[in-house]
Amino acid sequence: xxxxxxxxxAISFAPADRTPAVPQLFGHAAALAGVALKDYLRDGxxxxxxxxxxxxxxxxxxxxxxxxxxxxxxxxxxxxQYRENxxxxxxxxxxxxxxxxxxxAVPDPATAGRMPELLRAAGILRSELGDTVLVAGCVAGxxxxxxxxxxxxxxxxxxxxxxxxxxxxxxxxxxxAIRYGIAQIEAGAHLxxxxxxxxxxxxVPPQFFRELLLPRLQRVFSAFRQAGALANWLNIAGPTGTxxxxxxxxxxxxxxxxxxxxxxxxxxxxxxxxxxxxxxxxIFVEASPDEVAAAASRLVSEFAGRGGFLLSSGCEIPPEAxxxxxxxxxxxxxxx
Amino acid sequence: MIAMTNxxxxxxxxVLLEGDHAAALAEARRLRAMGIEPERxxxxxxxxxxxxxxxxxxxxxxNLLEIMLVGRAVSAVVNELYPEGVPPERGxxxxxxxxxxxxxxxxxxxxxxxxxxxxxxRVVDLGKDCPVETLVNAAEREHAHAVLVSGLITPVIPQVRxxxxxxxxxxxxxxxxVAGGAALKQSSAEALNVDYVAETAFDGALYLDQLVRGAx
Numbered sequence: 257x258x259x260x261x262x263x264x265x266a267i268s269f270a271p272a273d274r275t276p277a278v279p280q281l282f283g284h285a286a287a288l289a290g291v292a293l294k295d296y297l298r299d300g301x302x303x304x305x306x307x308x309x310x311x312x313x314x315x316x317x318x319x320x321x322x323x324x325x326x327x328x329x330x331x332x333x334x335x336x337q338y339r340e341n342x343x344x345x346x347x348x349x350x351x352x353x354x355x356x357x358x359x360x361a362v363p364d365p366a367t368a369g370r371m372p373e374l375l376r377a378a379g380i381l382r383s384e385l386g387d388t389v390l391v392a393g394c395v396a397g398x399x400x401x402x403x404x405x406x407x408x409x410x411x412x413x414x415x416x417x418x419x420x421x422x423x424x425x426x427x428x429x430x431x432x433a434i435r436y437g438i439a440q441i442e443a444g445a446h447l448x449x450x451x452x453x454x455x456x457x458x459x460v461p462p463q464f465f466r467e468l469l470l471p472r473l474q475r476v477f478s479a480f481r482q483a484g485a486l487a488n489w490l491n492i493a494g495p496t497g498t499x500x501x502x503x504x505x506x507x508x509x510x511x512x513x514x515x516x517x518x519x520x521x522x523x524x525x526x527x528x529x530x531x532x533x534x535x536x537x538x539i540f541v542e543a544s545p546d547e548v549a550a551a552a553s554r555l556v557s558e559f560a561g562r563g564g565f566l567l568s569s570g571c572e573i574p575p576e577a578x579x580x581x582x583x584x585x586x587x588x589x590x591x592x
Numbered sequence: 593m594i595a596m597t598n599x600x601x602x603x604x605x606x607v608l609l610e611g612d613h614a615a616a617l618a619e620a621r622r623l624r625a626m627g628i629e630p631e632r633x634x635x636x637x638x639x640x641x642x643x644x645x646x647x648x649x650x651x652x653x654x655n656l657l658e659i660m661l662v663g664r665a666v667s668a669v670v671n672e673l674y675p676e677g678v679p680p681e682r683g684x685x686x687x688x689x690x691x692x693x694x695x696x697x698x699x700x701x702x703x704x705x706x707x708x709x710x711x712x713x714r715v716v717d718l719g720k721d722c723p724v725e726t727l728v729n730a731a732e733r734e735h736a737h738a739v740l741v742s743g744l745i746t747p748v749i750p751q752v753r754x755x756x757x758x759x760x761x762x763x764x765x766x767x768x769x770v771a772g773g774a775a776l777k778q779s780s781a782e783a784l785n786v787d788y789v790a791e792t793a794f795d796g797a798l799y800l801d802q803l804v805r806g807a808x
Binding site: 341342343345408409412413415416457458459460461464515536537538541542574575576 | 611653654655656657658660661664694696697699702745746747749775778779783
């Protein structure tokens with residue numbers, strides 16, 4: 257069974273030779289290769305090479321055509337500040353609270369900002385790995401992009417002060433996600449993961465998610481399915497217990513859950529949905545390989561009778577994580 | 593625990609909890625026009641509202657949107673009552689807060705600051721990407737009761753570990769160090785070399801309340 261077949265089996269709750277491992281390794285692939293993060297994040301060829309090397313080293317079941325959650329806002333006109341070995345942040349937001357979002361054009365992934373480089377990475381990964389390993393693209397979810405267009409504080413105040421204007425920004429953000437995600441599928445990604453950390457109940461209450469974000473996520477996932485995505489994958493970190501029940505309605509096939517949500521609770525909330533999670537990101541930096549292996553083994557055992565599970569961290573594994581800890585996670589997954 | 597609210601303050605507490613900053617400002621002005629001292633508006637209005645919010649905000653129902661709206665309303669009232677800033681003698685105690693060098697995400701810090709101001713504390717905000725030395729200097733200058741550090745990303749952890757030794761080197765070893773934020777709260781006080789790791793802004797404020805009362 258190859259990695260892609262293993263993941264497909266998990267999505268459909270079919271038997272597999274082992275639990276698939278999909279650690280969220282993004283910038284860590286650059287650190288492992290001794291490449292500066294700021295270069296990795298701007299060069300699709302370099303990103304693809306680092307992802308392939310990381311995968312060869314650890315033997316996990318996925319590679320990520322993912323840069324950071326600032327790609328879309330930069331493509332729309334925000335100015336970023338890059339640093340040597342940190343993810344960029346927005347120095348100047350393209351929208352002000354009183355801006356008219358209709359003046360913004362949905363970025364063309366073929367030409368806007370770093371999007372073409374990301375598409376190049378997806379293409380290289382798919383042509384190198386074919387259908388042996390899952391090639392995941394990544395887009396910012398509507399809420400996250402809205403906060404990246406305005407700044408999170410301005411976005412949240414606008415959501416309260418002028419909901420109609422804020423909803424127009426959410427619609428624009430959903431349109432960006434759809435166009436960019438479909439371009440990733442066309443470039444070779446098996447699916448684009450929707451990362452929407454700002455949709456977390458740590459940021460907005462569940463009612464906000466249900467009324468404002470769910471309809472946009474439905475639109476995004478429906479478009480991805482029509483474009484041929486292998487599955488729809490939603491990644492929201494934090495205490496998502498109150499919003500997980502809405503995921504099937506959104507069209508989600510794979511639901512990420514973070515360490516805040518106990519595995520048993522995630523299983524009860526989403527009995528028919530493939531889950532991925534929920535190791536603490538920080539243990540890959542601070543704990544010993546034995547502790548990581550024990551945490552991974554507990555999760556694998558927990559889901560052994562159910563299937564429908566991808567072993568992962570609940571959030572990104574930090575770039576400075578210890579390689580021996582990631583290796584320990586994989587070893588536990590293989591039952592070594 | 594449900595805080596008792598002075599009936600005169602009911603309306604203020606209500607609009608603060610709704611996050612309606614315009615109505616909160618109008619209500620604070622009305623109370624001032626009735627001759628009620630700023631001190632009372634803070635202790636019986638703002639602090640009562642923050643206590644109610646604290647009771648409501650468990651880890652599962654703590655969300656930035658609601659906290660920020662209440663925080664904005666509280667700030668509007670504080671700015672109205674003390675246009676020159678909260679005087680040191682008015683604040684019950686002073687805390688110095690920062691996001692340390694290497695981390696430019698300051699939302700968590702801003703939330704903690706809002707909660708503490710709402711509770712009547714004086715908070716000196718050193719912003720983001722702040723060197724440890726600047727934090728120590730401010731703690732000394734401001735006679736801080738505690739220093740608070742917030743971190744969203746893990747690379748800032750080595751900076752956090754330096755705070756306590758840097759304070760001790762300056763003879764300020766008695767000043768408590770509290771950490772919070774998405775990255776730091778996954779760790780432990782021992783691993784971070786701090787006195788307390790706060791799960792939320794309210795959890796941190798509760799620790800500081802106890803500290804001020806001599807119970808922590």
